[in-house]
Amino acid sequence: MKRHVISNRYGGGPTDRAATVIRIRTAAGNRQRGWLDVSGRIIPVALGRGGILANKREGDGGTPRGTFHPRQLWWRADRHPRPTTRLAIRPIGPEDAWCEDPADRRYNRPFRLRGDQPGDRLARGDHLYDFIIEIDHNTRxxxxxxxxxxxxxxxxxxxxPTAGCVAMTRPAMLRLLQRIGPRTRIIIE
Incomplete structure (x- = not known):
């Protein structure tokens, strides 16, 4: 079965009211926790077990320092109604996964699992990946x-702590999704 990205209905352009900048900083005294600032609204977040790192490496548990852009939202349509967002949306299916093997040609890309193939399965039993904002870290x-x-x-x-991602509560995620678009800059400092 072929999957397609479901486009958003908001358009964008000069009248796009999406937040233009999101800042993520480490919380004082705990490098595995932080604060996400979107349009003056502060959201507590969990960071990677290695804290924010300037020299990110596979498996180091660090959240990468830098400026990124959201690419799309992956979402569990079987668990939640479609959220309001300006991002392109792609429902997560049972075969969707992410390649974390640096030796694989699909490294740091989504792919379809077959059988017991290794990969970070996006359709998890817990709720961590019910909403995933894909960012352009290590893509170009x-x-x-x-x-x-x-x-x-x-x-x-x-x-x-996460393995290197930025994590937040479901209500915070839904509020964030309403405020960001494809041109939003995510600054992790």
Whole structure:
């Protein structure tokens, strides 16, 4: 079965009211927690177990420092109604995965799992990936070993650290989705 991106209905352009800049900073005293600032609204977030790192490497648990853009929203249509957002939306199916193997030609890209293939399965049993904002970390150029599958997604109930992503509560994610678009800059500092 072929999957298609569901385009958004908001258009964009000069009248696009999407937030233009999101800033993510480490919380004082805890490098695994942080704050996301969108249009003056502060949202608590969980960061990678390695904190924010300037020299991101595959498997280091670090959240990459830099400026990124959201590419699209991946969403569990089987669990939640379609959220309001200016981003392109793609429903997550049971075969959707992300390649984290630096030796694979599909590294840091989505692919369709067949059988027991390795990969970061997007259709998880828990709720962490019910909403995934894909960002353009390590995409142009894509460099093997510089980190993969860095997303904005939902946090664990205890707000534990991620493997390198930025995670937040479901209500915070839904508010964020209403305020961002494809031109939004995500600055992780």
């Amino acid at each position: 150029p894509r460099i093997a070993g510089r980190g993969s599958a860095v997303f904005l997604h939902l946090a664990r109930p205890n707000f534990g």
